[in-house]
Structures are given as structure tokens and as C-alpha cells.
Amino acid sequence: MAPKSKLLFKTMLIFTLLILVGCNNAQNSGEDISSEEVSTSFDPRSLATVRGKVLTDAGEMITAGIIVENERGETYRANTNFQSAYNLRLEPGTYKFHFTRGFEYSVVTKTLTVEAYKTYYIQDVRLLQLEDSYSKGWIRGDTHQHTYYSDGVNSANDVLVSNLSNGLHYGYLTDHNTAWGLPEWVQGNRLPANIDGDGNMHMFGAYEGMEVTTEFGHYQSFGLGLVFDLYEVSLRDIERNKPQAEKDEIIKDKIRYIGDTIRWAGAVAQINHPYSTSTMGFRYWDDDVISCFDTIEIWNGYFFPGDGRYEPEKEGYQGQNYRSKIKWFEILNNVKNGGPFLAAVAGTDNHDVAGPYIPNLDIDLTNIQNIDDYNELFLKTGKYTGSPSTVVKIDGKQTEAKVVKAIKDGNSFLTNGPMIYADINGKTYGEVVTITGTSALLNLELFARDGYEEIRLIKNGEVIKTFESNGSDRFTTTYTINDLENQDWLLLEVYGTGVGHAISNPIFISKV
Structure with missing residues (x-):
């Protein structure tokens, strides 16, 4: 683990105790901290407690994630227990809680200011399943x-x-x-x-x-x-x-x-x-x-x-x-x-399910200019x-x-987000399409909760068609692929918003 991440986790353990109670230690993923490293003036009993449950839109209790963000923009990911409950221990301050269950579900954000010694209950959070792959x-x-x-x-x-x-x-x-x-x-x-x-x-x-x-x-x-x-x-x-x-x-x-x-x-x-x-x-x-x-x-x-x-x-x-x-x-x-x-x-x-992040305040993540900016945006998105x-x-x-x-x-x-389903003449990724002529029909369906910029159709390593974003989180089309030869291969690559990306395995062409 990098020194930066170690420092954050030591801070976060004092700062949150990483949901010590009721969550099967599912997010207790930091290192043990010796008594010499923790200020003797710190009283863990003074931490605020935030509790609640997460459900699906159908009312089923599910395991879900909670990205905890403090006022400095520092984040880590906690989890509910197997019974959908969470019990967060936090230092006084204002927090954003981003409830999530992966990129096929909605994200619900709650903001709460907590005081020392107090216990807070967040009303049950319901996550909508937007896509069912x-x-x-x-x-x-x-x-x-x-x-x-x-x-x-x-x-x-x-x-x-x-x-x-x-x-x-x-x-x-x-x-x-x-x-x-x-x-x-x-x-x-x-x-x-x-x-x-x-x-x-x-x-x-x-x-x-x-x-x-x-x-x-x-x-x-x-x-x-x-x-x-x-x-x-x-x-x-x-x-x-x-x-x-x-x-x-x-x-x-x-x-x-x-x-x-x-x-x-x-x-x-x-x-x-x-x-x-x-x-x-x-x-x-x-x-x-x-x-x-x-x-x-x-x-x-x-x-x-x-x-x-x-x-x-x-x-x-x-x-x-x-x-x-x-x-x-x-x-x-x-x-x-x-x-x-x-x-x-x-x-x-x-190697660390909490995906801790400390913001680099020298980088404007709304104006990505180079590979270092892009890497910082990737880190902010979270290694989950x-x-x-x-x-x-x-x-x-x-x-x-x-x-x-x-x-x-x-x-x-x-x-890491876009869901790209496709077939060519009924054959999907990893399969072989047999054709008699030089054309075949692509059927394409996309779901990208956070949006997308374009979809590229690639043949033998070269882009042969680009489908631009329609401004929606869904896209469906059929497209006739021409000039196909025996043993050509085709795949799809999606460029999502931010660092969103998807790439398929190839579909091979067999010409008879």
C-alpha cells in the first residue's frame, strides 16, 4: 500500500472506526494502529453514530455499499452487513453518504451533519435497479x-x-x-x-x-x-x-x-x-x-x-x-x-476494498488535460x-x-460501467459467424448509467464505425457490416463519460 493510503487509513480509523458494529467488519480493511499512533486525547466514545438500512425498490433487504465523503472531499467505501444494515461511527462534521450497488443500480446521496456522542438514523434507502443483465x-x-x-x-x-x-x-x-x-x-x-x-x-x-x-x-x-x-x-x-x-x-x-x-x-x-x-x-x-x-x-x-x-x-x-x-x-x-x-x-x-481517496487539490477534475489528470479522475472514481x-x-x-x-x-x-450487448447474425462475443457473402447484421444494445460519448466498432484492430452518444443512458441499433473477409474479427469498445469504458471480446467471421 502506498504511504498516502496508509496515512488516510490511519486518519479514517480515528475519523470513522470504519463501521465497527453490526457490519461483520466488512469494511475494517485498514491496518492495526498502535496506541502510540493514536492521540491519547481522542475518546472513541465521543464519535457520532449513523445507522440505517438499504433496500431494493421492491423492498428486499440487500447488501450495499456506502461511499463516505467528508468535508475535505476524502472518501472511503464502507458496506452494509449481509442483513442490509450499517452502523457508522464518525467524528463530528458534515458528511455525504453515497449509497450504491454497482453500476446497474441508482446512486442515492444523503447529507448529514453529526455531533459528538449523538446517534442518528437515516430513513431506509431504496436503490432502483436500472438494468438487469x-x-x-x-x-x-x-x-x-x-x-x-x-x-x-x-x-x-x-x-x-x-x-x-x-x-x-x-x-x-x-x-x-x-x-x-x-x-x-x-x-x-x-x-x-x-x-x-x-x-x-x-x-x-x-x-x-x-x-x-x-x-x-x-x-x-x-x-x-x-x-x-x-x-x-x-x-x-x-x-x-x-x-x-x-x-x-x-x-x-x-x-x-x-x-x-x-x-x-x-x-x-x-x-x-x-x-x-x-x-x-x-x-x-x-x-x-x-x-x-x-x-x-x-x-x-x-x-x-x-x-x-x-x-x-x-x-x-x-x-x-x-x-x-x-x-x-x-x-x-x-x-x-x-x-x-x-x-x-x-x-x-x-487489495483493499475500501478504495481510500485523498483529493489532489492541484488538479481541476472538470478540465482533464493530460494522463496525470486522467489518472487522478480515475483515483477519485474509486478502486472498488x-x-x-x-x-x-x-x-x-x-x-x-x-x-x-x-x-x-x-x-x-x-x-467499469457501460453494459454492451451485441450479436452479429445471432452470434455473440467469442463465437464464430458463418456468412456466404460479404455482409452481416450487427444488433447492438447499450446501457450506461452515467452516460457515454461514443461506441466504436472495430475490425481487425481498426475502427470502421462510430456511434455517437444520443444523450441518453440507453442506445439500441442495427447496422449492416460490409466488406467482410474470412477470419476477420470484430469487437465493440465504449467510451463512457469520465473514465467509463467497456470492451468486448471478438466475434470471428467464417466465410464459405
Whole structure:
């Protein structure tokens, strides 16, 4: 955790006690603070108490999130407990409480001034479900999350509550080189993700994963908490000191072994955040190496979206998602040459579900000028569970087998807000459309609660059509795509307002 975030959490623990009572410690995600670090003049009994419940518009009690904002614009995210209640402990002052449940629900904001020692009750908050992707067969989840069993600050329980409070229907726990948290995590399969308007309960999918962490990249399994012995995935000193060309071959053998072993065990193998710096990145793009994997994480939620709106050519950690996307386009273009297909995945890589934010007062967030401004806007938006999500298409009842297959096959789109559903001649993302001529019909539907600027239709890495915003949060159209050739691929990319973004996996063309 960065020093800035540590300082904020120490402040926030005195400032709020992070909902100590009645919320299953779901937002108690800061570090322990010693008595020397807390002023002895501070009396926790003097804190104000704010209580209430959150419901759906149908009156069902649900797990929801609360973004607490003080007068200085500092924020952190708290959560209700599983029974929809919250119990906030706050220093005297004026606060905004933004009640939310992910980007398919409305946001309700309440402002309240509290005094020391007093208890306040906010009238029940009702969140409107504006979009129901689940009823359409699209299931939203987080594929990359950590707990304190590796380098996160939260318990498995904290992360489960955060998944539910963000409106997710599935989530993978992917701690670094350990399965210690998985027995706790899978208890989340007993919890309801949502209760629909007819009173039907839909259960959460708490699935097993693992982030295999090495000095030559990070790799992930979906569907299995497979732990490698360190000797299997580490370089020995004698190997590390070999000439670079020889060492590269040794490393490639080890990478192949990681991917093959995950797949032999029946799980899906992924390359994580390939353009991360230092040892966390990936540099061995040979077909016979990447063919040992099924998916690639082109959108890591620790950094802003790879939309390329500001200085996309900039090197360094800030633009890594954009470079991952461009490399993925190259991989897709090589499929027609016999290269492997890797489906795209997004994951938050969340190590702290509270997403603390201290505003940079030197930046005007209403006038974004460069990549640094854009990054600050991204930080203000919040590094929360499910942002971004991988939204998968499944038929019938949700099961782990269906979810993991959809991830592997690319029957999905990636988003931090805009929901983009589409098919070409009835085939959706990750599928193949067979045509006899050179044209096909695109059916497109968009929901973007916070608005959008444009939707781009991309063929073989190039934009061939742009649909401009109609000023609404919804857009529906059909469009005839011409000049199609065998083994072309097409996908959609949405540019939302602010840092809103979505990108789909491709639909391939087969011409007979």
C-alpha cells in the first residue's frame, strides 16, 4: 500500500472506526494502529453514530455499499452487513453518504451533519435497479482479488461483502501462491447475490483461483486453487546467472510448465497484467509460449482503463492497460496465421476494498488535460470491487463450469460501467459467424448509467464505425457490416463519460 493510503487509513480509523458494529467488519480493511499512533486525547466514545438500512425498490433487504465523503472531499467505501444494515461511527462534521450497488443500480446521496456522542438514523434507502443483465443471461463478476492471506488488507469475509455490495454474481479469490483463504471464500456460495422483483433468490458464485507469482511474471488459474512449490517456478542461482539467451529459454520452459500444469489440472490458465513493470510483467510472446494459456488480463483495475484517451504512447506503469490491449489486438490478428486465441479478461486486482481517496487539490477534475489528470479522475472514481468486471454470457442456471467456460471462450465483455450487448447474425462475443457473402447484421444494445460519448466498432484492430452518444443512458441499433473477409474479427469498445469504458471480446467471421 502506498504511504498516502496508509496515512488516510490511519486518519479514517480515528475519523470513522470504519463501521465497527453490526457490519461483520466488512469494511475494517485498514491496518492495526498502535496506541502510540493514536492521540491519547481522542475518546472513541465521543464519535457520532449513523445507522440505517438499504433496500431494493421492491423492498428486499440487500447488501450495499456506502461511499463516505467528508468535508475535505476524502472518501472511503464502507458496506452494509449481509442483513442490509450499517452502523457508522464518525467524528463530528458534515458528511455525504453515497449509497450504491454497482453500476446497474441508482446512486442515492444523503447529507448529514453529526455531533459528538449523538446517534442518528437515516430513513431506509431504496436503490432502483436500472438494468438487469442477469435476466438477459449476462453475469457480472470480479476475476482478480486478494486477501490478507497474501498481500491484501482484507479478510475473505470483507471481500465477499464487497462483491455482494457491488452487485456482482460471481467472484474469484486469487491470492499470491497460497490457497489459505479459499476454504473461507467458498462459503460465499451460500449467500444470495440478489433477490429479483419476483422474490427469487440468486446465489453468489464464490470460485477458486490462484495467482502464481514468479520473478518472470504473474499467472492465474480459474477454477482451481493450484499452488506450485517454489522450486517449480523459481530460478536457481546457476540459472539466473546464465547468459541472457540461455536464461530466456529456461524461463520460457518454466512459463510453459505453469500454463500446462494449470490446464492439465482442468482449470483455465491466464497471463496477468503483461505490461506491469519489473518482475510482474510478461515479455515472452512466442506462439509456443502463449499457446499454453487460455486468457490474458488486458485490463487490470489497479490502473486506469486502456482506452488510450490521453497520451496512449506514454511508457511506464500508467498506460499499461492500453499497451496490453494493443498487444491483444496483435494476437487476434495472428489467429488467421495459425496463432493461438487468448480471450480478454478484466479484474480489479483489488487489495483493499475500501478504495481510500485523498483529493489532489492541484488538479481541476472538470478540465482533464493530460494522463496525470486522467489518472487522478480515475483515483477519485474509486478502486472498488467489480470495477472493472468481466461480464460473461451463459445459458440457464449459473454454475461455476459455465462461468469458467465462458471466460475461456471469450463469451464476455469487460466494463467499469457501460453494459454492451451485441450479436452479429445471432452470434455473440467469442463465437464464430458463418456468412456466404460479404455482409452481416450487427444488433447492438447499450446501457450506461452515467452516460457515454461514443461506441466504436472495430475490425481487425481498426475502427470502421462510430456511434455517437444520443444523450441518453440507453442506445439500441442495427447496422449492416460490409466488406467482410474470412477470419476477420470484430469487437465493440465504449467510451463512457469520465473514465467509463467497456470492451468486448471478438466475434470471428467464417466465410464459405
